[in-house]
Each structure stands twice: as structure tokens, then as C-alpha cells.
Amino acid sequence: xxxxxxxxxxLEPYRSQFHFTPKKMWMNDPNGMVYSDDNYHLFYQYYxxxxxxxxxxxxxxxxxxxxxxxxxPIALYPDKLGYIFSGSAVLDKENTSGxxxxxxxxxxxxxxxxxxxxxxxxxxxxETQGIxxxxxxxxxxxKYEGNPVISDENSTDFRDPKVMWHEPSQKWILTLVAxxxxxxxxxxxxxxxxxxxxxxxxxxxxxGVWECPDLFKLKVEGTDEEKWILxxxxxxxxxxxxxxxxxxxxxxxxxxxxxxxxxxRWVDWGTDNYAGVTYSNVPNDEKIFIGxxxxxxxxxxxPTEKWRSAMTLPRxxxxxxxxxxxxxINYPIKNxxxxxxxxxQKKIKLVEGARESIDxxxxxxSEVRFATAVKNFVLRFKNExxxxxxxxxxxxxxxxxxxxxxxxxxxxxxxxxSVAKMPVDNLPEGEYEVRILMDRSSVEVFINQGQYVMTAQxxxxxxxxxxxxxxxxxxxxxxxxxxxxxxxxxx
Ligand code: FRU
Numbered sequence: 001x002x003x004x005x006x007x008x009x010x011l012e013p014y015r016s017q018f019h020f021t022p023k024k025m026w027m028n029d030p031n032g033m034v035y036s037d038d039n040y041h042l043f044y045q046y047y048x049x050x051x052x053x054x055x056x057x058x059x060x061x062x063x064x065x066x067x068x069x070x071x072x073p074i075a076l077y078p079d080k081l082g083y084i085f086s087g088s089a090v091l092d093k094e095n096t097s098g099x100x101x102x103x104x105x106x107x108x109x110x111x112x113x114x115x116x117x118x119x120x121x122x123x124x125x126x127e128t129q130g131i132x133x134x135x136x137x138x139x140x141x142x143k144y145e146g147n148p149v150i151s152d153e154n155s156t157d158f159r160d161p162k163v164m165w166h167e168p169s170q171k172w173i174l175t176l177v178a179x180x181x182x183x184x185x186x187x188x189x190x191x192x193x194x195x196x197x198x199x200x201x202x203x204x205x206x207x208g209v210w211e212c213p214d215l216f217k218l219k220v221e222g223t224d225e226e227k228w229i230l231x232x233x234x235x236x237x238x239x240x241x242x243x244x245x246x247x248x249x250x251x252x253x254x255x256x257x258x259x260x261x262x263x264x265r266w267v268d269w270g271t272d273n274y275a276g277v278t279y280s281n282v283p284n285d286e287k288i289f290i291g292x293x294x295x296x297x298x299x300x301x302x303p304t305e306k307w308r309s310a311m312t313l314p315r316x317x318x319x320x321x322x323x324x325x326x327x328x329i330n331y332p333i334k335n336x337x338x339x340x341x342x343x344x345q346k347k348i349k350l351v352e353g354a355r356e357s358i359d360x361x362x363x364x365x366s367e368v369r370f371a372t373a374v375k376n377f378v379l380r381f382k383n384e385x386x387x388x389x390x391x392x393x394x395x396x397x398x399x400x401x402x403x404x405x406x407x408x409x410x411x412x413x414x415x416x417x418s419v420a421k422m423p424v425d426n427l428p429e430g431e432y433e434v435r436i437l438m439d440r441s442s443v444e445v446f447i448n449q450g451q452y453v454m455t456a457q458x459x460x461x462x463x464x465x466x467x468x469x470x471x472x473x474x475x476x477x478x479x480x481x482x483x484x485x486x487x488x489x490x491x
Contacts, residue, residue, distance in 0.1 A: 010491040012306055014441040014459055017365050017489040018339060019293065019310040020069050022059055026051050026308050028299065029212060029275035030290045031058055032075075032089035032109050035282045037137045040066050042290070042311070043075055043109070045086060051308045052300045056083040056114070060138065065335045066288065066314040068490045075141055076109065076132060081148060082118075085127070086160040086212055087111030090190075091281045092133075096172070097190040099133040099144075106133040108190050109141065110174065112159035113148055125151055127158040129176065131190060150185065150193050152178070160212045162277055163190070169254040175230070177210040182232065184215070184257065197256040200232065205246050205264045207237015212245075214277040215252060216287055220319045220326065227319055228252040229328060230259070231267065233275050235296050239266045240420040242297035243274040247328050249319070260326070267330060269422035270402065270455035271295050272442065273312050287317040289330055293442055293455060298413035303459050304441070312455055313437065313444060322451060323426055331450030332437070339488035340367055348479040350471040362486045363464040368436040370482040375427070376473035381438070381464040383408075389443065389458055391436070395473070398425040400452060402445065408460030424452050431480070437487065438464075 007023075015021065025048050032043035039062045046059030058076035061069045076084045089109040092100065100106035109132045118126035128148030132141045152158055161176045166186075174185040174193060181200040185193040200210065212233040217226055230248040238244020245267040250259040267276065268291070276291025291312040294302070302308060315330040348370075350356055360366065363381055375395025382388045390403040403419040404410065410417035424447065432448040445454045467484070471477035 007491040009306065010489070012304070014304050015307075016310040016439045016442065017491070018067070018439050018487050019313060019442065020061065021310045022046060022307050023071055024307045025049065026053055027059065027292075028053065028294070028309065029086045029292050030277065030311055031086050031111065033277065033279040033290065034089040034091060034107065035279055036091045036107055038064065039137065040064070040279065041089065041138050042069070043089065044311070046074065048074060051304070051306070055116070056085055058084050058109070058111070062138075065338070066333055067335050067339060072138070075138065076111065079143065081128070081130060082113035082115035082126070085112035085114045086275065087129075088162045088277065088280065090163050090165065090172070092190060096188060097133065100135050104135055106135055107138055108133050110161045110163050110190070112161065114159070124156055125153050127155065129161050144191065146191060149191055150174075150176070155179070157209050157211075162212075162214045164216060164280060166254055171254075173215065173254075175213040175215045177213050177232070180206060180210055182210065182213050182230065182257070184255075199230070199257045199259075203259055204232065204248060205234055205237050205244075208235045210234055212275040212277060215257065216278055217252070218287060218317065218319050220321055227326060228257065229317070229319070230257055231277065235274070238271070238274075238295070239269050239422075240271050240418060241415055242271065242295040244268075245274060245276055245291065249326050249328065265328065267291075267328060268453045268455050269420065270445075270453070271418060271420055272457045273455040276312065278317065288333060289315045289317050291455070293457060297415045301412045302457065303409050303412055310442060315450070320451070322428060325426055327426070327451055329450040330453055331446055339490065340485050341488065343483060343485055346482045346484075348469065348482050350469065350477040352471060352474055352476070355468055355470045358467045358469070358484060359465060360467065360484050361463070361465055363467060364438055364440050364460070365487050365489070366438050367483070367485040367487055368438075368467065369433065369485070370479040371431050371433050372477070372479050373431045374471075374473045374475075374477045376471075377477060378470040378472055379436075380468040380470070382466045382468060383460055383462040383464045385462050387460050387462070389460075389464065391445065393424070398423055398427075400424050400445075400447065400454065402443075402454050402456055404456060404458050407458040410459070420454060420456060422452055422454055427452070439487070
């Protein structure tokens with residue numbers, strides 16, 4: 001922590017104040033998320049020599065609360081088998097791999113090797129899966145001499161292994177993606193893997209390559225019913241262009257995954273939540289999700305200078321049955337509240353068509369939160385340069401819109417100045433919560449406690465200092481428990 005306390009560089013323009021960012025240089029996907037020995041480990045796709053994507057390493061950070069982070073040395077470097085692409089990590093409690101002892105069980109990382117030379121030469125099989133272990137709680141890593149542990153002669157995009165322990169069959173289950181579908185493998189020792197089945201060639205969204213899968217079980221809230229969730233990131237073909245993450249709800253019997261639904265579902269409808277997966281080995285078996293807050297459309301071009309991109313807030317996943325539909329909910333973990341300074345609550349009542357303005361110096365590092373039953377309003381965050389972020393709920397069309405076309409710098413890439421749309425057609429009757437978290441160059445909007453979520457980057461030239469609320473409902477608009485709060489910095 002001592003080093004971070006002097007972290008002047010965290011005051012750079014657009015630098016996230018309460019989201020994880022690397023100290024410097026390029027970052028993409030979260031990797032190897034595992035809880036072990038009182039630490040949440042976060043590894044990430046990292047290129048230490050530039051602020052654009054390059055030969056991938058695994059960067060590393062740790063946290064006690066998932067809010068405050070400590071940077072650690074790079075964990076995995078490329079080697080003769082290739083760059084180190086995305087993957088996961090598990091605590092091998094029973095030492096099934098034999099890499100440790102029962103008294104000192106190993107952490108095992110499972111990742112993709114990407115052989116860039118081989119790819120260039122036009123050959124297949126340039127992506128294979130490798131493993132590495134640590135016996136000192138992730139400080140140092142040894143790569144397994146038997147690598148790669150999974151390869152497939154015919155494959156091209158074959159990557160992003162996510163491993164979990166499957167209690168009923170007493171086996172490790174690994175999910176990876178192969179271009180347009182997921183594959184499931186099992187193992188007793190994390191070294192030898194057997195292909196079980198595949199899923200998805202004709203299911204879900206297929207506008208691009210499938211990436212970064214995750215398979216896990218959750219209880220439906222308030223019941224004993226269990227469902228399996230399969231997360232699949234896809235690029236391009238996301239709900240608002242470029243990268244996005246879809247999910248399937250269904251069942252996994254230790255061998256095959258079957259989906260209950262036929263429609264396409266998105267974890268987050270915003271443009272900037274990609275490659276997200278969940279932590280393994282979390283106390284109480286909670287599923288905590290972190291995504292990469294960017295989009296391959298413009299990730300290499302965003303206007304920051306010393307580093308590139310941030311992670312989303314850690315979010316707790318749950319399943320709720322709303323109306324007739326099982327919905328995957330994602331909502332910031334409770335610990336976030338420890339850095340939020342509450343202000344007196346405010347009740348806002350607006351007559352038809354009226355506008356009200358709220359001034360606050362710190363909207364760019366804030367939480368705005370209220371409850372309402374009305375489904376038609378517009379929120380405009382504005383600065384003195386006439387830039388604005390516009391959030392619209394349109395109850396007639398059952399749509400929520402996030403318009404960043406005039407939000408600040410947008411011309412670094414043609415797709416950035418977008419209006420992202422999200423259907424909100426299963427919002428329950430009555431009061432629901434709207435919660436907006438803005439942090440320098442990002443905004444995360446949670447409607448009805450994470451039923452509908454949008455995450456987006458933005459690059460205003462000045463801080464937003466005014467929030468204008470417009471009533472478009474045609475009747476009295478009431479916001480209850482309206483709060484505007486400053487969020488503390490974590491560095
Ligand atoms: C997703 C992804 C992964 C891959 C990694 C490479 O953003 O393309 O599929 O492992 O990034 O950095």
C-alpha cells in the first residue's frame with residue numbers, strides 16, 4: 001500500500017479513481033481471478049511496453065476487499081510456446097495436480113498460448129492451452145514442462161480456458177471456446193484433459209468470434225432451485241456494436257450443457273464491458289464478476305497517454321425470476337459502499353414537462369441514486385463546454401438510451417460517438433432503483449438493482465458539474481431517496 005499512497009500518476013486526466021487500472025501501459029481482459037489466502041487475485045492481459053495491444057503477459061494485482069488494489073510484479077511472461085492469452089486460476093486444495101503438497105496446495109493457472117509466428121505462417125493450431133503453478137500464493141510461477149495440455153490440430157481461435165471444480169463428478173471441468181462454440185473438458189489432475197461435449201454452434205449470438213467463456217451454478221433468489229449459467233463474450237456482434245457478453249441459462253450435468261432459452265441475452269448492454277468472468281473459490285460461493293471496460297472497436301485508440309483502460313466495478317451475479325423470465329442480475333458488490341460518502345437525501349418532484357438542475361462539483365467521481373415508479377425521464381450530465389451525457393428512459397418504447405455523441409472527445413475512432421440502446425421490457429410495475437456510477441472516463445448504469453445494466457467509456461473535456469432532470473412522463477414525476485454522493489479514490 002505504501003507505494004500506492006504516493007500514486008501521483010493516478011491524478012492523470014481520465015484516470016479512474018475507484019476502478020482498477022494498471023499503473024502504466026496496455027491492459028485488456030481480467031484473467032486468473034481466484035480468492036486464496038485472504039487475497040483476491042486479479043491477473044490481466046498486459047503488454048508492459050506500450051499503450052497498445054502487443055505480446056501478452058499476465059499482469060497481477062491483489063486486494064483484500066475487491067475495492068483497493070495493490071500492484072504486483074508481472075506473473076507470466078511469453079515463452080517459446082507463445083504469448084500468454086486469457087485464462088483462469090484455481091486453488092488445487094487436494095493437490096490433485098501433484099504440484100504442491102496437501103499442506104501447501106498449489107494455485108494453478110490455466111491459460112492460452114498464442115503462437116504469433118505460427119499464425120502468421122497461415123497454420124492452424126497456433127492456440128493451445130498451458131498451465132503453470134505457484135506455491136507461494138501467486139508471487140512466483142512455474143510453467144508445467146508438459147505444456148501444452150490441450151491442443152487441436154484443426155483449430156484456429158481456440159482459447160480462454162475457465163476451470164471449475166465439479167463436486168458431483170469429483171472432476172475439474174474446463175470450458176473453452178473454439179471459434180463459434182464452447183467446448184467442455186474434464187480432468188482429475190489439471191494436466192490430462194478429456195473432451196466431453198460442445199455447445200452453441202446454433203445457439204445465441206454469432207456476429208463474431210466466441211471468447212472468454214465461464215460456466216457456473218447459481219441458486220435462483222429466494223428458492224432452492226439451481227441453474228447453470230454459461231457466459232460467452234463475442235466480438236464483434238455485441239448488442240450495441242463491437243464487443244459484448246451474452247449469457248445462457250440452463251443446466252450442466254457434468255458432461256453437457258443445455259440452454260433453457262432460445263432468445264439472445266446480454267450481461268450488459270453498454271459498449272464497454274467485455275471478456276468478463278467470475279472469481280473462483282470465493283467464500284460463501286458468491287459469484288463475483290469483473291469485465292474489461294473497453295471495446296475492440298476503439299480500445300487501442302482511446303485518448304489516454306500513460307495507460308489504457310480499466311476494469312468494471314466488481315459485481316455480484318445472481319438469478320432472479322422476474323415475471324416469467326429468469327434474469328441474470330449484476331450489481332456492484334456491497335464493499336463499494338465503504339468508499340461512498342453519503343449526502344443528505346433529497347426528494348425531487350417535477351411537474352409535467354418541467355426540468356430541475358442539480359449542481360455538484362464531483363459528478364465525474366460520483367454515485368447518483370434514486371427510486372421511482374415513473375418510466376419516462378431524461379438525465380443530462382453537463383459541463384461548461386456544452387458537452388453532455390444523456391440518459392433517457394422511454395417507457396412508451398420500453399427503451400433505455402445512453403447517448404455519448406456529445407459527451408466530450410469522441411473523434412478518435414468513428415464508432416465511439418454512439419447512442420447505445422437497451423430494451424427494458426421486463427421492468428416490473430411499481431418502484432425500482434436507478435443507480436449511476438461515474439468515474440472520470442466511465443459510467444455504469446444499474447436499473448432495478450442490476451436487472452438492466454449499461455457500461456460505457458466517455459472522455460469529457462471538463463468535469464460534468466450539472467445534472468439536469470427532465471420529466472417526459474406527462475404526469476407528476478417523483479424521485480424518492482434521491483442521492484448524489486462523492487465516491488472516494490482507491491489509490
Ligand atoms: C478477448 C481476447 C481473448 C484473448 C485475449 C488476447 O478480449 O481476444 O479471446 O485471449 O483477448 O489478449
